[in-house]
Amino acid sequence: MERESVCVLGGGSTKYGKLDDSISDITLQASVGAIESAGIEPKEIQAGYISNVFGVADKQVHLGPVVMSNLGISECPSLSIESACGSGSVSFREAFANVAAGFYDAVLVTGTEKVTHTGTDWTTTYFSYCSDFFYEGQAGASFPGLFASMARAYLHEFDATEEDLASVAVKNHENGVLNPKAHLRKKISIDDVMDSAVVASPLKLYDCCPFSDGASSVILCNEKFAKEHSKDYVKVIGSGRGGSPAALQGREKLTTIPSTRIAAEAAYKMAGITAKDVDFAEVHDCFTVAEVVDSEDLGFFEKGTGATAARNGETKLNGSIPINPSGGLKSKGHPIGATGVGQVVEVFEQLTGKSGERTVNDAKIGLTQNFGATGASCAVHVFESV
Amino acid sequence: MYLKVCKLSAKPEFIEAAKAGNILARKCSKCGALHLATVYYCKKCGSKEFEDSTIKGTGKVATYTIMTVPPEGFEDLAPYAWVVMEIDDSDIRVSGFLPKIATPADLPIGTPVKITGFDERGIVLEKQ
Numbered sequence: 385m386e387r388e389s390v391c392v393l394g395g396g397s398t399k400y401g402k403l404d405d406s407i408s409d410i411t412l413q414a415s416v417g418a419i420e421s422a423g424i425e426p427k428e429i430q431a432g433y434i435s436n437v438f439g440v441a442d443k444q445v446h447l448g449p450v451v452m453s454n455l456g457i458s459e460c461p462s463l464s465i466e467s468a469c470g471s472g473s474v475s476f477r478e479a480f481a482n483v484a485a486g487f488y489d490a491v492l493v494t495g496t497e498k499v500t501h502t503g504t505d506w507t508t509t510y511f512s513y514c515s516d517f518f519y520e521g522q523a524g525a526s527f528p529g530l531f532a533s534m535a536r537a538y539l540h541e542f543d544a545t546e547e548d549l550a551s552v553a554v555k556n557h558e559n560g561v562l563n564p565k566a567h568l569r570k571k572i573s574i575d576d577v578m579d580s581a582v583v584a585s586p587l588k589l590y591d592c593c594p595f596s597d598g599a600s601s602v603i604l605c606n607e608k609f610a611k612e613h614s615k616d617y618v619k620v621i622g623s624g625r626g627g628s629p630a631a632l633q634g635r636e637k638l639t640t641i642p643s644t645r646i647a648a649e650a651a652y653k654m655a656g657i658t659a660k661d662v663d664f665a666e667v668h669d670c671f672t673v674a675e676v677v678d679s680e681d682l683g684f685f686e687k688g689t690g691a692t693a694a695r696n697g698e699t700k701l702n703g704s705i706p707i708n709p710s711g712g713l714k715s716k717g718h719p720i721g722a723t724g725v726g727q728v729v730e731v732f733e734q735l736t737g738k739s740g741e742r743t744v745n746d747a748k749i750g751l752t753q754n755f756g757a758t759g760a761s762c763a764v765h766v767f768e769s770v
Numbered sequence: 771m772y773l774k775v776c777k778l779s780a781k782p783e784f785i786e787a788a789k790a791g792n793i794l795a796r797k798c799s800k801c802g803a804l805h806l807a808t809v810y811y812c813k814k815c816g817s818k819e820f821e822d823s824t825i826k827g828t829g830k831v832a833t834y835t836i837m838t839v840p841p842e843g844f845e846d847l848a849p850y851a852w853v854v855m856e857i858d859d860s861d862i863r864v865s866g867f868l869p870k871i872a873t874p875a876d877l878p879i880g881t882p883v884k885i886t887g888f889d890e891r892g893i894v895l896e897k898q
Contacts, residue, residue, distance in 0.1 A: 509842040518781065518808070523892025524837060524844050524867035525852040532835035533854060540833070540879050584835040584852075585874060633854050633863040638833050 387484045391610040391617040392767065393603040394422025395729035400598035400717030401567040402500045407442040408450050411496040414599035414722075415451055418492065418729075422603040423614050426455040429603075430488040432462030435475035435495040436721035438510060439464075442498045451494065468514035469670060470756030471495060472600070472724025473763035479604050480623050480765075490605035495725035498597045507595045511720075514757045516631035528592055528671065530632060530758050532584035535673035537638035539586060544676075544691035546586050550577035551695045552672040553590050553714055559701060560711025562742035567596045567717030577672075591672040596717030600726035615770075616736040618750075622657070622766030624650025630760045639688075641759030644681040648753070651764040652683075655749075659683030662766070663747035664706040664734065666727035668755045669713050675699075678753055679707060682764070706744045709734065724754035724763065735769040780807040783822075788888035791827045793857055793864060796820035804862055827864075827885030828898065829857040831878070836871055843891055851877050853895055866893030 396417020398410045405413070411434065419426060432448050439445040448462025467474040472495035479493045499507050512521030520530060538544060554574055560566035572590060580589040610617040626646025629635050635642065652658055659682060667682065669675035676690040684705045685693045693699060699707035710716045710730040713723060731750035733739040744750075748769050755762035780794065784807045787794035794807040799819040803812055811818045832854045840848040844867070851871035856863050866885065871877050882898040 505842065508839075512841055519865045519892070521841065523852065523865055524841065524847070524850065525835075525865070526837065526839070526841045528839070529835045529837050529841075529852050533833045533852065536835060536879070537833040581838075582836075583839045584837050587835075631865065632833075633865045638854070 388486050389607040390480050390483045390620045391605055391607050392620065392728060392732045393424070393605050393610050393614060393617045394418045394420070395600070395602045395732040396421050397565055397600040397726055397729050398598050399565045400596045400719055403498065403597040407439055407444050407496060407498040408447065410498060410597065410599040411447055411451050411494055412454050414496065414601040415455065415492055415494045418494070418601035418603050424490065424603060426457050428490055429457060429460055429492045431482065431491045432460060433475045433479045433491060433493045434462060434464045435471035435725065436464055436497060437466050437468060437471055438497065438499050441502050441510070447496065467761050468756030469668070469718070469720040470724060470754050470761050470763060471721045472726065473752065473754035473765065474724070474761065476604070476724060476728055476765065477623055477625055477763045480620055483604055483606055489609045490603060492601065493604055493725055494599060494601035495722035496599035497719035497721040500595055500597050504595065519631045519633060526584065528587050529584040531671035531673055532587040533632060534638055534677065534758070535586050535671070538673055538677065541639055542688035542691065547574055547578065548691035548695045549591060549672040549676065550574045552669065552675045553577050555694065555700050556669060556708050556712040556714040559709050559742055560715025562740065563711045563716055566711040566715050567594055568715045587671055587673070593670050593713040593718040596719045598717060598719035598722050598726070600722045600729045602725060602728050602732060618732055618735045618767045618769055620765060621768045622651035622655030624648060624654065624764045626650070626762050628760050630757070632758055639677065641677055641681055641755065641762065643755060643759050643762035644678060644753060644764065647762045647764040648682050651766050655766040657749065657766065661749055662705065662751045663749050664709055664744040665751040665753065666710060666730050667707055667712070667753045669708060670718060672714070675707060675712065682751070682753060701742060701744060709739070709742045709744050724752070727752040727754055728765070731767045735767060784808055785888045787824055788827065788885055788893050791885050793825045793827050793862070793885065795823045795825050795862060797823045804860055806862060806864060825857055825860060827857070829855045829883060831881045831883055832856045832863055833879060834877055836874065853883065855883050855895065864893060866895045867891070868895040868897070
């Protein structure tokens with residue numbers, strides 16, 4: 385089947401963190417940022433894709449029409465997509481598929497979340513509904529607990545230490561300091577991580593990403609439309625999705641996330657590349673162990689060596705494969721419905737010379753990987769500069 | 771007790787079995803693959819014909835965490851372990867919580883554990 389070549393034409397984000405404005409307003413602010421970055425008029429948008437999980441927490445679901453109406457294009461069709469923490473990349477994928485198929489020339493993809501006003505107890509409980517609740521959330525596992533169980537299995541199976549995991553947090557905070565929109569812009573040390581309170585052993589507070597508010601948005605379009613509007617665009621050359629057993633107990637191994645491997649294989653195949661061709665990656669580091677597992681499942685490192693690679697600095701900004709130059713979920717923050725789109729904004733900015741001090745040198749190909757829950761669903765995308 | 775074709779949601783029976791210290795499983799009538807009773811189709815061959823099979827709820831710890839910051843409903847229990855256990859003589863795993871575990875030394879991977887019940891939250895485990 386002949387496909388349209390799909391491009392990211394512009395990107396915008398609010399700051400991630402504790403935000404005062406309503407979910408409708410932050411969603412609009414990010415959307416306007418993407419529209420202005422793309423140099424287009426709202427009336428050129430033919431569809432809106434909104435990713436969000438807990439709009440109910442700020443008394444607004446069915447966000448699409450609210451966004452479209454306030455952009456002056458109430459007639460424009462829109463929808464909302466929920467796939468837990470992977471909502472943003474799933475929404476991006478659906479938008480990609482529709483532009484690739486030729487249904488639309490240009491669409492708006494905006495991810496958004498606002499939960500910090502509800503407090504940690506509410507958020508922890510509601511997030512646990514993203515697990516296979518009968519077996520996991522209801523039986524006493526929080527998300528830190530589920531990833532801690534993966535971390536325990538990883539540390540048991542491979543030659544890795546809690547300090548190795550901590551090095552992921554240290555590196556992501558180093559990058560986040562350079563990102564003006566990051567939630568936690570603070571340099572931390574291995575000792576800071578090791579001395580922080582245990583949340584669910586072996587994970588400590590600084591192994592965990594924060595609860596964040598925030599919104600991110602991109603304009604996705606075909607290449608003809610992109611060329612007519614700007615020279616600053618990047619091509620989406622690979623898109624893949626995959627699934628895993630919803631509950632950890634259903635997985636043959638607890639140290640790999642099947643959906644990531646399936647999605648990466650599909651995305652690499654579509655792009656005609658291998659992991660070695662990727663210059664940098666934005667990956668789903670909701671917990672330090674997740675980034676280690678991701679870096680192996682994406683093919684950057686052999687299984688069991690990702691923690692050592694992180695400790696040795698291979699994933700730093702100047703390393704062999706920089707991971708999470710934005711600061712990742714750990715430091716940039718994790719507004720769950722926005723995260724997958726925020727990763728695309730980072731790649732767009734990196735590949736169009738807009739990422740300032742955190743720029744990865746000579747990068748041509750960037751990758752995003754974003755999953756829902758413990759990786760029960762995942763999407764991987766590959767981008768190339770023009 | 772064997773049923774050639776199980777009724778749909780088996781959760782009530784699964785819970786009753788766990789209260790008696792057992793796992794209610796479904797064995798695929800076509801390929802023999804074993805699943806927890808809550809599945810609707812076989813993951814190996816796609817069949818939806820199963821025979822119910824009650825398995826003794828003993829096994830060992832595959833992995834676990836010790837929850838020090840508990841979710842709603844577990845405030846009175848912390849710290850406790852949340853455990854993925856491997857059921858003896860099968861390739862199935864199931865999850866539950868194990869009270870009164872404070873440090874990793876209390877529950878190394880491989881520790882023998884057993885199901886002792888299912889309260890309003892989930893499967894309750896104990897060390898054997």
